[in-house]
Amino acid sequence: MAFKWSLSVLLFSVSLFLHCSIGSSASFGQAERLIRQLNLLPKDAIVALGDDELMGSSSSSSIVEKRFTFYSLGDSGASVEDLGHHAGYYRIQHSYAARMFYLFFESRNSKEDPVVIWLTGGPGCSSELALFYENGPFTIADNMSLVWNDYGWDKASNLLYVDQPTGTGFSYSSDKRDLRQNETGVSNDLYDFLQAFFKEHPHYVNNDFYITGESYAGHYIPAFASRVNNGNKAKKGIHINLKGFAIGNGLTNPRIQYQAYADYALQTKIIDESDHKSISAMFPACNKTINLCSLKGGNECITAFTVCTSIFNNIISIAGDVNYYDIRKKCDEGGLCYDFSNLEKFLNLNSVRDALGVGSIDFVSCSPSVYEAMEGDWMKNLDVGIPTLLKDGIKMLIYAGEYDLICNWLGNSRWVHALEWSGKEEFSKAANVSFNVEGAEAGIMKSYGPVIFIKVHNAGHMVPMDQPKAALEMLKRWTQDKLVGEVAAETEGMVVEI
Numbered sequence: 001m002a003f004k005w006s007l008s009v010l011l012f013s014v015s016l017f018l019h020c021s022i023g024s025s026a027s028f029g030q031a032e033r034l035i036r037q038l039n040l041l042p043k044d045a046i047v048a049l050g051d052d053e054l055m056g057s058s059s060s061s062s063i064v065e066k067r068f069t070f071y072s073l074g075d076s077g078a079s080v081e082d083l084g085h086h087a088g089y090y091r092i093q094h095s096y097a098a099r100m101f102y103l104f105f106e107s108r109n110s111k112e113d114p115v116v117i118w119l120t121g122g123p124g125c126s127s128e129l130a131l132f133y134e135n136g137p138f139t140i141a142d143n144m145s146l147v148w149n150d151y152g153w154d155k156a157s158n159l160l161y162v163d164q165p166t167g168t169g170f171s172y173s174s175d176k177r178d179l180r181q182n183e184t185g186v187s188n189d190l191y192d193f194l195q196a197f198f199k200e201h202p203h204y205v206n207n208d209f210y211i212t213g214e215s216y217a218g219h220y221i222p223a224f225a226s227r228v229n230n231g232n233k234a235k236k237g238i239h240i241n242l243k244g245f246a247i248g249n250g251l252t253n254p255r256i257q258y259q260a261y262a263d264y265a266l267q268t269k270i271i272d273e274s275d276h277k278s279i280s281a282m283f284p285a286c287n288k289t290i291n292l293c294s295l296k297g298g299n300e301c302i303t304a305f306t307v308c309t310s311i312f313n314n315i316i317s318i319a320g321d322v323n324y325y326d327i328r329k330k331c332d333e334g335g336l337c338y339d340f341s342n343l344e345k346f347l348n349l350n351s352v353r354d355a356l357g358v359g360s361i362d363f364v365s366c367s368p369s370v371y372e373a374m375e376g377d378w379m380k381n382l383d384v385g386i387p388t389l390l391k392d393g394i395k396m397l398i399y400a401g402e403y404d405l406i407c408n409w410l411g412n413s414r415w416v417h418a419l420e421w422s423g424k425e426e427f428s429k430a431a432n433v434s435f436n437v438e439g440a441e442a443g444i445m446k447s448y449g450p451v452i453f454i455k456v457h458n459a460g461h462m463v464p465m466d467q468p469k470a471a472l473e474m475l476k477r478w479t480q481d482k483l484v485g486e487v488a489a490e491t492e493g494m495v496v497e498i
């Protein structure tokens with residue numbers, strides 16, 4: 001137990017939601033070796049599983065799902081018996097032996113609410129991190145009880161969490177070739193999963209559908225949204241009612257976002273003017289490798305990843321023990337910037353595993369193998385597909401907690417402003433307005449047409465964790481087309497209250 005704990009510390013020091021290379025490559029290799037020795041990777045764990053032990057492992061249907069009930073403290077806001085909570089495995093169609101794990105929570109409000117899928121980043125970190133620490137129906141208490149989250153996104157949506165790419169969380173394969181290396185593989189798997197999911201749940205096919213997520217999902221989401229849109233346009237399979245996509249503190253356009261690191265770090269005074277000068281001088285080399293990556297692909301993209309990452313590492317080496325997900329905080333010893341240990345503790349309880357039908361697979365929050373396999377994807381620019389999505393009437397919400405360094409609001413604001421679409425000029429000229437929640441400013445918002453950008457106050461990388469009420473309000477208003485013009489709506493509400 002003690003050993004496993006220290007291992008998870010190691011893991012966290014090299015791979016959290018986004019960034020691994022902060023730890024030295026020596027400690028990364030060491031972590032990998034330890035994991036291999038301990039057989040902890042899901043792809044290794046499957047070897048030890050009996051066929052009938054794991055839900056769906058011997059089934060011929062592509063999706064196997066079970067309903068589960070967790071005993072939870074507090075008020076769910078709905079009759080628990082009525083709530084459909086499902087866990088399932090999808091046998092990935094275009095794979096050798098991959099199974100994708102997902103959790104589906106019916107809305108506590110109405111089954112007619114939109115279907116919202118959430119993707120956590122990494123690459124290789126489980127979406128259960130968000131479920132239990134950000135926007136899921138419950139949180140985990142220190143004594144391993146579950147407590148209802150009053151601001152879970154299932155209060156306004158039918159909510160899906162998926163562990164992906166293969167090898168993440170409870171998703172696994174016994175075949176190494178199933179590790180994905182780029183957004184083509186990632187988005188095809190997600191699209192195939194959606195097709196199977198809606199076939200299993202026809203009741204939800206006509207609901208509005210939204211794609212959401214965080215951090216490295218700034219790469220997954222535009223690719224996935226384009227895949228769904230292309231499938232719809234080609235009239236292939238089930239039509240998916242995609243209305244919009246939202247990215248929280250994402251990495252979408254690395255060229256712009258890596259150039260913004262030094263500026264954000266100077267603005268927030270974690271580095272000084274002379275550091276800013278020397279770090280900015282590193283950018284042209286990074287820029288060049290990004291050019292080579294987009295020209296030639298392959299190993300050039302791994303080089304770009306290494307060269308550009310040194311910009312971030314330099315800032316961290318100057319800023320010291322700052323928590324790079326929330327610069328107001330310190331990153332404590334071992335590089336463990338947050339304590340998420342309850343998650344692995346909880347999901348590795350036998351009773352929980354039985355309830356979810358995941359057999360004896362060891363749950364690891366973030367997988368180094370998945371992360372490594374995706375290194376060549378990191379420096380790719382994923383904003384290129386967005387103009388078509390906007391033209392096709394799909395909404396985009398980009399939001400960012402103002403104290404996050406790693407996917408900071410400045411870099412996100414810059415790529416949104418630079419995006420080449422028909423409304424570029426008008427968006428640029430649009431005024432900043434307040435995003436108000438219960439009469440207080442929760443953020444600053446700028447919008448034009450289908451594009452909304454919000455800088456969220458008093459939040460780091462994980463906005464729904466730091467500002468749960470504001471995050472739920474944001475989702476609710478956005479999916480109901482009430483986010484813009486909410487000033488008027490709030491004023492009306494206040495008049496009524498008075």
Ligand SMILES: *[C@@H]1O[C@H](CO)[C@@H](O)[C@H](O)[C@H]1NC(C)=O
Pocket residue numbers: 073141142143144145147
């Ligand atoms: C576990 O913790 C929760 C939340 O702190 C508390 O409400 C509950 O009473 C505790 N349960 C036990 C059995 O101690």
Ligand SMILES: *[C@@H]1O[C@H](CO)[C@@H](O)[C@H](O)[C@H]1NC(C)=O
Pocket residue numbers: 179180181182184185
């Ligand atoms: C994506 O990765 C797969 C291997 O996983 C490879 O066959 C394919 O060519 C790659 N596609 C692109 C566009 O890089």
Ligand SMILES: *[C@@H]1O[C@H](CO)[C@@H](O)[C@H](O)[C@H]1NC(C)=O
Pocket residue numbers: 283284287288291
């Ligand atoms: C980065 O590369 C692009 C493409 O070659 C070029 O237009 C731009 O000026 C470069 N920026 C910097 C700061 O080097």
Ligand SMILES: *[C@@H]1O[C@H](CO)[C@@H](O)[C@H](O)[C@H]1NC(C)=O
Pocket residue numbers: 432444455
């Ligand atoms: C709008 O808000 C952003 C983010 O706070 C700020 O950087 C920018 O200067 C503001 N623009 C105007 C015109 O006030």
